[in-house]
Amino acid sequence: MKKFSFLFLLFLIFGLCPSSWAQGADSVQIQMGWASFYGKRFHLRQTANGEIFHMDSLTAAHKYLPFDTRVKVTRLDTGDTVWVRINDRLPKSSLRIIDLSRGAATVLDMRSVGIARVKLELATIRDMNRLYNQMEGNARGTIRIRRYEEAILPRKRPISWSWPIW
Numbered sequence: 222m223k224k225f226s227f228l229f230l231l232f233l234i235f236g237l238c239p240s241s242w243a244q245g246a247d248s249v250q251i252q253m254g255w256a257s258f259y260g261k262r263f264h265l266r267q268t269a270n271g272e273i274f275h276m277d278s279l280t281a282a283h284k285y286l287p288f289d290t291r292v293k294v295t296r297l298d299t300g301d302t303v304w305v306r307i308n309d310r311l312p313k314s315s316l317r318i319i320d321l322s323r324g325a326a327t328v329l330d331m332r333s334v335g336i337a338r339v340k341l342e343l344a345t346i347r348d349m350n351r352l353y354n355q356m357e358g359n360a361r362g363t364i365r366i367r368r369y370e371e372a373i374l375p376r377k378r379p380i381s382w383s384w385p386i387w
Contacts, residue, residue, distance in 0.1 A: 249293075249342040249349060252318050252364050256294065256339040258331065260323030268309040277324040282309035284318070285361040290352065293342040294319065296329045303328040318363065 260276035268274045270288040286292065290307045303325045311320050319341065323332070331337045343349050346369045353366045360366045 249344065249346070250340055251292070251343060251349075251352070251366060252341040252362075253297075254318035254339065254363060255316065255336050256296075256319045256321055256329075256331070257317050257336045258321040258323055258326030260326075270308050272308050274309065274322070275324075276322055277327075278322050279303060279305050279325050279328070280308045280322045281305040281325060282311045282320040283307045284311045284313060284315065285356075285364060287352070287355050291344065291348075292319075293344065294321065294325065294329065295340050295342065296331060297338040297340060299330065301329045 259282075263274050264276045266274050268280075269282070274280070281292070281294070283290075283292075286307045288307055291304055292307065293302055293304050295302045303321075305319075305321060305325050309320070311317065317336070319339065321329070321331075326332050329337065329339075343352065349366060350368060353368050356364075356366060358366075358368070
């Protein structure tokens, strides 16, 4: 009886603790590092993909991500997030991983500090696979990409509460 109660107690402590639950694959995070922002100096100038930059839009510059890639930027110290679209390039020598528009920096509340530690994520596994294919499996810099297969889920059979008749 003591063994059973000990095991039950362990189950309650570790089994019901949210940090010990099985977590999904880290399927969407692709990069962590420093972010900065830019605004007035580049307002209404042409970006690397040919668009006109608007400082209050939700766009960003990145060294390697393809143009029009949508990424979720999460500020690590506050947990604030914003979705941005890549439409410009950072210099290869930059120590930052992303340069946000002033509008995105405002959402992340980083205009007063200027730079912040962030993580970049994609929305779905499908987006990750698309990025993997675009980069031909060779991520540059500190980007983490990998190929994912769709999960094969078995068909659910209806529950029959009657005994089979043979």
